[in-house]
Amino acid sequence: MxxxxxxxxxxxxxxxxxxxxxxxxxxxxxxxxxxxxxxxxxxxxxxxxxxxxxxxxxxxxxxxxxxxxxxxxxxxxxxxxxxxxxxxxxxxxxxxYAYRDRLPPAYLDFISLESEASHLRTLETTVVPGLLQTPEYARAVTRAALNDPPPEQVEELVRVRMARQSVLRGERPLELCAVLDEAVLRHEVGGREVMAGQLRHLVTTGQMRHVRLHVLPFSAGSHIGITGPFVIFSFPRIADLDVVVLDHLTSSLYLERKEDLRAYGSAFATLRTRALSHENSLDYIAGLHDGT
Missing domain, CATH: 1.10.260.40 (lambda repressor-like DNA-binding domains)
Incomplete structure (x- = not known):
């Protein structure tokens, strides 16, 4: 569906x-x-x-x-x-549009929503959000997610992921707020060198005025986010257009009911209060990079 x-x-x-x-x-x-x-x-x-x-x-x-x-x-x-x-x-x-025959319809639609949204809130529990990935990290994630696909497919998907990041640039960039479970930063995706570059990139990108990063440390204990990652898209001026996206291995589920939006919005707000502040999160990520 x-x-x-x-x-x-x-x-x-x-x-x-x-x-x-x-x-x-x-x-x-x-x-x-x-x-x-x-x-x-x-x-x-x-x-x-x-x-x-x-x-x-x-x-x-x-x-x-x-x-x-x-x-x-x-x-x-x-x-x-x-x-x-x-x-x-x-x-x-x-x-x-140029990729319409080679990308799954659900992924194309996700990109379309992402491109037109004004705000994006996301909880990630295992990997760095796509909008914040380096090419090397994205390449490693793609290989793992697709179980070692052909090199040309990997490179095309990495190009798409890098192109998606254009929403963070321009006159009216996407406002991005991400809560990252500490596990996201601890998994050495692609090896130590790739991960070191990714951590460095997070610190750099986190200095953009429209990007807010919040690390949810292991010390926070159990929390509502353990049920899995999610993304909340918000659109300019019209709150009724907001959408929650839940990713699964073979599909994505889009939630639009007001009660779902309220529940996930409340969950995100709770997670953000339990996480480190943006400034402390950048310091924490920088410390992890220094220790790699």
Whole structure:
């Protein structure tokens, strides 16, 4: 099952419905305004069918939505970046389109969400988050995760992972907050030299104003994070678009219910209070590097 696209469709549909209601239009009136049958508007709003960026633009025009940031976000959420490189606001960030035939759909969708999010909160219990990995570390992780795949596949996946890190650069970079279990820093992925480079990179990246790292030391004991890693995507201005992602060996699960979002948001806040401060975490990581 492809969870990601369904999540995007439902959340996009819910926001389009909200914009229609703000415009004081019925679904029938909205359909008439854009020359559609009412059933098409209903299918889009319930997430039962996909929608092209041009159709989203038509609806937003009918609802008199002029905010460029909101229009760009909703255009991107309809899959402009991953589905059509020449259409919609999201296309400018859809670099992953070139990999559409070689990457799993769930991974492409994860990249799309990551590229359009404004904030990302993540708990990692075994490996460094992909956005913070060095090429050498990413290469070692990829080999282990795929059970020694062909070298050309490894290199392509590493290129993709490095390209993903572009969200941390630019005028409005992604705000990243990561809680790292101490085990993440202790596993010598790729060997001592690779791990030393990775620790050094964490300290350097952690000095970016929009990156916050918090180490959860072994001394913290048992905690809610032992159930496994997770990622929370938040989007600009629209909290209802937030999504929680749980990774499994062969698939990813996307959670969108408000109660799930509250539970994972609360869990992350609790973990952050039990972890070291950002400044102390960078000192701790630097100390581990010095000891390698």
């Amino acid at each position: 492809r969870y990601g696209p369904a999540v995007r469709r439902r959340k996009l549909g819910a926001e389009l419905r909200r914009q229609r209601e703000l415009a004081a239009l019925t679904s029938r009136e909205a359909a008439c305004a854009v020359g559609w049958h009412q059933s098409k508007v209903s299918r889009i709003e319930t997430g039962c069918s996909g929608v092209k960026p041009s159709d989203v633009a038509l609806l937003l025009d009918a609802y008199k939505v002029t905010d460029p940031e909101l229009r760009a976000l909703l255009g991107a959420l309809c899959g402009a970046g991953s589905a059509d490189p020449g259409e919609g606001a999201g296309a400018r960030r859809g670099w992953w």
